[in-house]
Amino acid sequence: MATKTAPDASRRSERSRRAIYDAALALIGEVGYARTTIEGIAARAGVGKQTIYRWWSSKAEVLLEAFVDLGERNMAAAAEASGVDPAEARALPDTGDLAADLKNVLRATVDELNDPGFEIPYRALAAEGIIDRDLSARVVEQLLEPGLQLYVARLRAAQETGELRADLDPRIALELFLSPIAQRWLQGTGELSHAYADTLVEYALGGLAPR
Amino acid sequence: MATKTAPDASRRSERSRRAIYDAALALIGEVGYARTTIEGIAARAGVGKQTIYRWWSSKAEVLLEAFVDLGERNMAAAAEASGVDPAEARALPDTGDLAADLKNVLRATVDELNDPGFEIPYRALAAEGIIDRDLSARVVEQLLEPGLQLYVARLRAAQETGELRADLDPRIALELFLSPIAQRWLQGTGELSHAYADTLVEYALGGLAPR
Amino acid sequence: MATKTAPDASRRSERSRRAIYDAALALIGEVGYARTTIEGIAARAGVGKQTIYRWWSSKAEVLLEAFVDLGERNMAAAAEASGVDPAEARALPDTGDLAADLKNVLRATVDELNDPGFEIPYRALAAEGIIDRDLSARVVEQLLEPGLQLYVARLRAAQETGELRADLDPRIALELFLSPIAQRWLQGTGELSHAYADTLVEYALGGLAPR
Amino acid sequence: MATKTAPDASRRSERSRRAIYDAALALIGEVGYARTTIEGIAARAGVGKQTIYRWWSSKAEVLLEAFVDLGERNMAAAAEASGVDPAEARALPDTGDLAADLKNVLRATVDELNDPGFEIPYRALAAEGIIDRDLSARVVEQLLEPGLQLYVARLRAAQETGELRADLDPRIALELFLSPIAQRWLQGTGELSHAYADTLVEYALGGLAPR
DNA sequence: GCTTAACCGAGACGGTACGTCCAGTCTTCCA
DNA sequence: TGGAAGACTGGACGTACCGTCTCGGTTAAGC
Numbered sequence: 001m002a003t004k005t006a007p008d009a010s011r012r013s014e015r016s017r018r019a020i021y022d023a024a025l026a027l028i029g030e031v032g033y034a035r036t037t038i039e040g041i042a043a044r045a046g047v048g049k050q051t052i053y054r055w056w057s058s059k060a061e062v063l064l065e066a067f068v069d070l071g072e073r074n075m076a077a078a079a080e081a082s083g084v085d086p087a088e089a090r091a092l093p094d095t096g097d098l099a100a101d102l103k104n105v106l107r108a109t110v111d112e113l114n115d116p117g118f119e120i121p122y123r124a125l126a127a128e129g130i131i132d133r134d135l136s137a138r139v140v141e142q143l144l145e146p147g148l149q150l151y152v153a154r155l156r157a158a159q160e161t162g163e164l165r166a167d168l169d170p171r172i173a174l175e176l177f178l179s180p181i182a183q184r185w186l187q188g189t190g191e192l193s194h195a196y197a198d199t200l201v202e203y204a205l206g207g208l209a210p211r
Numbered sequence: 212m213a214t215k216t217a218p219d220a221s222r223r224s225e226r227s228r229r230a231i232y233d234a235a236l237a238l239i240g241e242v243g244y245a246r247t248t249i250e251g252i253a254a255r256a257g258v259g260k261q262t263i264y265r266w267w268s269s270k271a272e273v274l275l276e277a278f279v280d281l282g283e284r285n286m287a288a289a290a291e292a293s294g295v296d297p298a299e300a301r302a303l304p305d306t307g308d309l310a311a312d313l314k315n316v317l318r319a320t321v322d323e324l325n326d327p328g329f330e331i332p333y334r335a336l337a338a339e340g341i342i343d344r345d346l347s348a349r350v351v352e353q354l355l356e357p358g359l360q361l362y363v364a365r366l367r368a369a370q371e372t373g374e375l376r377a378d379l380d381p382r383i384a385l386e387l388f389l390s391p392i393a394q395r396w397l398q399g400t401g402e403l404s405h406a407y408a409d410t411l412v413e414y415a416l417g418g419l420a421p422r
Numbered sequence: 423m424a425t426k427t428a429p430d431a432s433r434r435s436e437r438s439r440r441a442i443y444d445a446a447l448a449l450i451g452e453v454g455y456a457r458t459t460i461e462g463i464a465a466r467a468g469v470g471k472q473t474i475y476r477w478w479s480s481k482a483e484v485l486l487e488a489f490v491d492l493g494e495r496n497m498a499a500a501a502e503a504s505g506v507d508p509a510e511a512r513a514l515p516d517t518g519d520l521a522a523d524l525k526n527v528l529r530a531t532v533d534e535l536n537d538p539g540f541e542i543p544y545r546a547l548a549a550e551g552i553i554d555r556d557l558s559a560r561v562v563e564q565l566l567e568p569g570l571q572l573y574v575a576r577l578r579a580a581q582e583t584g585e586l587r588a589d590l591d592p593r594i595a596l597e598l599f600l601s602p603i604a605q606r607w608l609q610g611t612g613e614l615s616h617a618y619a620d621t622l623v624e625y626a627l628g629g630l631a632p633r
Numbered sequence: 634m635a636t637k638t639a640p641d642a643s644r645r646s647e648r649s650r651r652a653i654y655d656a657a658l659a660l661i662g663e664v665g666y667a668r669t670t671i672e673g674i675a676a677r678a679g680v681g682k683q684t685i686y687r688w689w690s691s692k693a694e695v696l697l698e699a700f701v702d703l704g705e706r707n708m709a710a711a712a713e714a715s716g717v718d719p720a721e722a723r724a725l726p727d728t729g730d731l732a733a734d735l736k737n738v739l740r741a742t743v744d745e746l747n748d749p750g751f752e753i754p755y756r757a758l759a760a761e762g763i764i765d766r767d768l769s770a771r772v773v774e775q776l777l778e779p780g781l782q783l784y785v786a787r788l789r790a791a792q793e794t795g796e797l798r799a800d801l802d803p804r805i806a807l808e809l810f811l812s813p814i815a816q817r818w819l820q821g822t823g824e825l826s827h828a829y830a831d832t833l834v835e836y837a838l839g840g841l842a843p844r
Numbered sequence: 845g846c847t848t849a850a851c852c853g854a855g856a857c858g859g860t861a862c863g864t865c866c867a868g869t870c871t872t873c874c875a
Numbered sequence: 876t877g878g879a880a881g882a883c884t885g886g887a888c889g890t891a892c893c894g895t896c897t898c899g900g901t902t903a904a905g906c
Contacts, residue, residue: 180383
């Protein structure tokens with residue numbers, strides 16, 4: 001039962017990998033995901049098509065890895081610039097005022113989602129993930145989950161200080177203000193503004209029923 | 212300088228339209244959206260390719276219309292069976308207990324989303340809509356908006372009875388419990404159960420902060 | 423047992439066929455048979471690859487047909503120019519002197535075989551035919567056989583006038599002087615000159631044994 | 634400015650060479666020449682591709698050498714078995730009856746050409762040789778010429794005994810009966826039987842013209 | 845009632861990209 | 876340093892669809 005003999009990763013060309021990531025992101029930005037082709041990426045990267053097929057199984061996988069790689073490089077660069085420990089740098093602020101902290105972070109998220117450079121590849125990934133469950137799982141795990149964990153940590157801290165009901169499931173709680181933003185961004189069902197983010201935090205923390 | 216002389220809709224073949232809808236939905240169910248082709252739909256429907264290109268501009272448009280058509284027929288059938296006025300049949304229940312009513316409807320929504328027959332084409336449409344803003348707008352308008360209006364109406368009623376804070380924007384308020392469900396379904400970030408729906412209603416109505 | 427539904431020859435594009443023949447012959451002349459590709463022919467002819475695959479099953483088939491077509495056009499042109507009935511124009515001369523007539527024709531054959539324009543595609547066809555028996559049969563039938571029949575006719579006439587032994591099988595007899603020429607041309611085992619052609623005729627007619 | 638530094642033949646691996654010959658002949662027999670690849674030969678021989686490229690410049694060269702090697706081994710084995718001096722063992726029989734001797738040898742040749750094991754690689758070589766003049770020269774020189782010399786010798790002997798016209802060029806004379814056989818085999822223009830061989834000898838020796 | 849314009853099924857066409865296969869080169873590690 | 880292994884660039888393969896374009900045939904309006 002020979003499984004096509006997997007390639008030897010230790011001999012992989014780093015130079016080609018980089019070139020493929022760069023070409024993929026560039027092309028997606030220029031012509032969009034649907035019109036970006038494996039052939040085009042290979043040509044732009046100065047690489048044989050087989051080199052792509054050898055290491056990735058689909059266009060979406062290339063994009064995912066390129067995206068993860070980009071994130072890692074950005075993060076490393078940011079950490080270097082600020083001189084702060086990367087792990088800590090990512091943590092959500094904790095000023096003791098949960099509402100203010102959440103609004104701050106959500107406003108930044110909204111800004112990021114509205115950034116065109118970020119938008120095209122991320123949308124493509126999201127679209128592909130909706131149909132390809134495997135890919136979706138990897139996107140969630142590698143791109144989303146780390147961010148969600150930061151929210152969970154902040155919410156738990158708030159539960160300990162009594163700012164938040166102690167019996168809440170933080171995973172579900174954070175969906176009240178995060179999912180609406182994701183939804184609007186994905187489906188374009190409404191504008192994404194700072195005011196909207198603020199409103200969500202208020203509605204979610206205060207509840208919809210009168211007190 | 213004639214603009215391509217639009218086809219004469221009055222002479223359109225109803226039989227072909229039906230066959231194309233049926234073929235499209237069947238193929239998408241059988242092989243998935245990506246592997247469904249215009250050519251395949253035409254062959255399956257016993258129709259010339261040009262007949263599709265004449266009336267629709269993309270695969271996604273065909274699917275959208277097929278889907279809308281399917282919904283209309285289902286609804287008509289349901290109305291016929293129940294003997295109730297269709298307009299009224301769709302309205303959300305109003306027992307005076309908002310929480311209970313919302314839970315009821317959300318549970319039904321969760322069940323529908325978990326129905327495999329519904330899932331594949333709807334996912335395809337959602338995925339395509341993420342990239343194609345025009346399509347997305349039509350999906351929202353034709354498939355989603357009518358449902359959302361029912362929620363808005365119910366929430367407004369609750370504001371009048373004092374069950375809900377009067378200063379709320381109902382469009383945003385309903386996102387607190389609807390978006391998390393949409394999100395989980397689209398991205399597979401968590402299970403979709405009745406219990407989850409109930410929890411969302413409780414968190415949203417009661418708020419996350421302690422009273 | 424549906425056999426892929428053969429294409430409808432009546433709707434075939436004459437313009438494409440011509441362009442493909444021309445491109446094929448041009449490319450083979452320019453870069454040789456081995457480096458001529460279907461893709462290259464299609465590009466040069468301004469034709470989709472599928473149009474080639476639809477009507478021919480291999481590069482060799484294209485070449486064969488292009489070659490036959492070329493022959494037919496040449497012949498038609500020659501007939502037109504000379505104003506003679508084409509059927510007659512091709513017949514071998516019959517001056518009553520068999521040896522002289524054969525030498526004349528063989529010398530012309532030798533000249534033709536030494537013509538570079540003719541050589542490359544014909545060699546390619548011969549080479550392919552050696553391995554592909556089907557192709558070989560078609561080459562023999564469409565390109566060689568008509569010519570051989572002319573020899574057979576001339577030899578039969580000679581048998582009737584007593585210039586040739588009456589008990590000979592003309593098909594075998596003509597091989598004595600034609601095959602050596604073919605052989606030398608194919609395998610390059612010796613020069614192809616008028617003198618050589620003359621010698622063959624003399625040896626074959628007179629026999630190798632002393633009288 | 635070193636010219637690519639030719640490999641040091643003295644350090645060449647005999648084991649690899651053998652394995653490559655065996656693999657090449659086996660593959661050509663199994664899948665035919667066109668579908669035999671350098672990569673396939675290397676894999677089958679358990680050899681690196683570079684080892685083939687180092688010592689041969691083309692697939693045809695490998696086959697030619699493998700074929701020559703096979704012939705040499707067969708001949709050595711035959712000589713060993715018969716216990717006769719190899720040089721003599723190959724000479725054409727000379728019973729004093731030229732026609733009978735030639736018929737004998739040609740019949741054996743016909744049988745050999747009809748042997749399927751011999752046919753496939755030899756045909757491949759012939760086909761390649763038609764296009765590749767260099768290869769053709771080597772095939773003629775290494776595989777054909779030795780055999781032809783034996784005929785030349787026999788014909789010269791016949792000239793001395795008066796069985797053959799003294800003024801003949803034996804190289805051309807032998808083509809009268811050998812080329813038709815080669816031709817029929819290569820192009821499949823007719824059957825290759827003992828009777829055909831006999832007829833050729835008779836026609837060639839007696840001549841086509843009546844006495 | 846007879847033309848005539850349009851839709852229709854069918855499918856050939858010029859193209860683009862697919863995913864695979866090999867050529868021939870280059871690099872690494874082993875004996 | 877020859878050889879086994881195999882990753883690399885490059886390019887052709889044969890296939891699948893794209894969206895456009897004829898080609899008869901059928902069908903419904905308008906004369």
